[in-house]
Amino acid sequence: MYVQRVECRLFRCLENVIFEPEPALNIIRGGNAQGKTSLLEAVLFAATSKSHRTNVESELPQYGADQFQLRLRAQRDTGAVDIESRWFRGTKRIKVNGVPQTRLSDLLGRVNVVFFSPEDVDLVRGGAAQRRRFLDMAISQVQPPYLAALQMYRQALRQRNELLRAAQPDHDHIAVWDAQLAQYGAVMTAQRAAFIAALSDHAARAYTQIAGAEPLALEYAPDVRMDESLAAVLERSRTSDIKRRVTQRGPHRDDFAVLVDARPARSHASQGQQKSAALAIKLAELALARERVGEYPVLMLDEVLAELDAQRARRLLDAIDPQVQCLMTTTELEDRHGFRDAGSALFRIERGRLEKD
Amino acid sequence: MLFSAPSVERLVEAFRRLPGIGKRTAERLALHLLSAPEEEAQLLSEAVLEARARVRQCSVCCNLTETDPCPVCADDRRDAATICVVERPAGAMAIEKGGAYRGRYHVLHGALSPIEGIGPSELRIDRLMRRLEEDAVREVILATNATAEGEVTATYLSQKIAALGIAVTRIAHGVPMGGGLEFADDATLAHAIEGRTPVR
Numbered sequence: 001m002y003v004q005r006v007e008c009r010l011f012r013c014l015e016n017v018i019f020e021p022e023p024a025l026n027i028i029r030g031g032n033a034q035g036k037t038s039l040l041e042a043v044l045f046a047a048t049s050k051s052h053r054t055n056v057e058s059e060l061p062q063y064g065a066d067q068f069q070l071r072l073r074a075q076r077d078t079g080a081v082d083i084e085s086r087w088f089r090g091t092k093r094i095k096v097n098g099v100p101q102t103r104l105s106d107l108l109g110r111v112n113v114v115f116f117s118p119e120d121v122d123l124v125r126g127g128a129a130q131r132r133r134f135l136d137m138a139i140s141q142v143q144p145p146y147l148a149a150l151q152m153y154r155q156a157l158r159q160r161n162e163l164l165r166a167a168q169p170d171h172d173h174i175a176v177w178d179a180q181l182a183q184y185g186a187v188m189t190a191q192r193a194a195f196i197a198a199l200s201d202h203a204a205r206a207y208t209q210i211a212g213a214e215p216l217a218l219e220y221a222p223d224v225r226m227d228e229s230l231a232a233v234l235e236r237s238r239t240s241d242i243k244r245r246v247t248q249r250g251p252h253r254d255d256f257a258v259l260v261d262a263r264p265a266r267s268h269a270s271q272g273q274q275k276s277a278a279l280a281i282k283l284a285e286l287a288l289a290r291e292r293v294g295e296y297p298v299l300m301l302d303e304v305l306a307e308l309d310a311q312r313a314r315r316l317l318d319a320i321d322p323q324v325q326c327l328m329t330t331t332e333l334e335d336r337h338g339f340r341d342a343g344s345a346l347f348r349i350e351r352g353r354l355e356k357d
Numbered sequence: 358m359l360f361s362a363p364s365v366e367r368l369v370e371a372f373r374r375l376p377g378i379g380k381r382t383a384e385r386l387a388l389h390l391l392s393a394p395e396e397e398a399q400l401l402s403e404a405v406l407e408a409r410a411r412v413r414q415c416s417v418c419c420n421l422t423e424t425d426p427c428p429v430c431a432d433d434r435r436d437a438a439t440i441c442v443v444e445r446p447a448g449a450m451a452i453e454k455g456g457a458y459r460g461r462y463h464v465l466h467g468a469l470s471p472i473e474g475i476g477p478s479e480l481r482i483d484r485l486m487r488r489l490e491e492d493a494v495r496e497v498i499l500a501t502n503a504t505a506e507g508e509v510t511a512t513y514l515s516q517k518i519a520a521l522g523i524a525v526t527r528i529a530h531g532v533p534m535g536g537g538l539e540f541a542d543d544a545t546l547a548h549a550i551e552g553r554t555p556v557r
């Protein structure tokens with residue numbers, strides 16, 4: 001699938017920008033803080049209702065504005081998809097093909113996107129919470145029932161934690177929330193296990209392509225093992241949970257290990273290896289999404305070239321299937337990779353104004 | 358804020374407390390009532406007070422009604438051996454519109470939600486259990502919403518009711534996960550009642 005047209009109004013520094021990328025490789029060039037990243041962020045927000053830079057949506061309107069609008073038109077094998085995202089003083093309204101949508105699950109998966117920015121090295125270097133966020137978003141985009149289970153689980157977790165804080169916790173009442181957590185937790189664990197196993201194969205391949213020889217592997221590290229009953233674990237930890245006033249066990253504590261050369265990349269890999277590993281995971285997400293939904297998502301790479309030497313940059317570009325629509329930003333104003341000769345579309349952005357070269 | 362008069366602010370606040378009404382809509386409603394002819398405001402306030410004064414909870418099923426018992430509980434042609442449990446009157450109304458259901462109802466007036474301070478004793482569960490002990494009920498259909506709270510309430514009730522040896526079923530088909538009954542269309546709901554499944 002590919003993005004045909006994006007309209008941004010009052011989004012970040014993009015006061016009124018229309019972006020019409022080509023179906024293959026698109027290079028968006030510009031200096032720092034000129035609006036390159038915001039353009040990708042706009043596509044990401046329209047497609048997922050989330051930003052990679054902030055959870056505070058009131059930071060998204062242009063300085064001094066109380067609203068913004070995004071409109072994204074994409075082409076899929078099955079037809080065109082039109083997403084309208086309007087934000088006004090804290091209220092967000094989303095329409096897909098003109099029909100208002102009230103739930104995130106009705107938006108995700110309409111236009112699949114994979115986003116990579118230099119901060120994504122935290123997938124390898126950062127804490128478990130970052131890896132869980134990646135997993136949840138990646139699986140939700142290709143497997144809507146996962147999102148439904150995740151939302152039910154999260155709500156049950158909030159409710160159970162509230163009960164644990166009560167002056168006199170009612171064990172019978174806690175037990176029914178345990179059952180709820182166990183039911184949806186099992187769905188999450190099973191889907192995460194399958195997803196990571198498949199992701200690991202693709203990531204290993206991508207890593208070899210961009211970084212070289214050492215093998216990369218991803219290993220699921222569930223907090224509660226799949227052969228254990230989550231319901232039983234929750235029941236056993238209930239007394240301790242009440243004392244600490246928080247649910248200590250379950251998929252909300254899951255993680256996955258990123259192994260380079262069979263050792264944890266978080267502590268044992270070089271910075272270069274960590275970056276390549278993070279990128280390989282994202283390219284794996286791309287390949288896996290294609291397997292699951294039948295066509296490639298839109299790939300967005302924010303300032304990855306600056307991070308890579310010429311050889312690795314070449315290898316990265318070679319690793320991307322020409323069928324993939326790629327939106328890539330760079331601060332490099334001269335075309336040292338020869339994008340123009342390779343037939344890529346070149347854009348230039350300056351102070352929030354976009355022009356096609 | 359558009360206004361500075363305290364009385365107007367109070368009116369806007371009152372609208373905002375209603376479900377589904379945001380700040381902008383509340384302001385629009387208030388502005389409308391203040392610029393419309395005075396009779397319109399009079400009519401609305403009288404209608405609210407009158408309905409409020411006449412409508413109470415049915416002493417049998419806890420649904421909202423002007424007569425006690427309510428028309429469904431008073432109707433001998435309805436099957437008293439089947440009780441459909443819903444969270445809110447809107448749920449009973451939605452199923453009633455589907456037209457396929459011939460049993461009776463029980464309205465809990467909510468679902469288990471510790472965050473909102475709602476435990477078992479805040480719901481009309483005791484009243485339901487008394488009904489089950491006193492009347493000859495063969496089947497209880499749990500039609501709580503497909504939200505985390507609705508599911509948990511169903512689990513809680515099924516455990517209590519199973520102890521009495523009464524069959525418990527849960528509506529299943531077509532009710533979207535995370536959704537309330539009032540958002541499902543009539544045909545979906547009729548299908549959901551027919552396709553109910555036993556609760557383990």
Ligand SMILES: [Zn+2]
Pocket residue numbers: 415416417418419420426427428429430
């Ligand atoms: Zn009644």
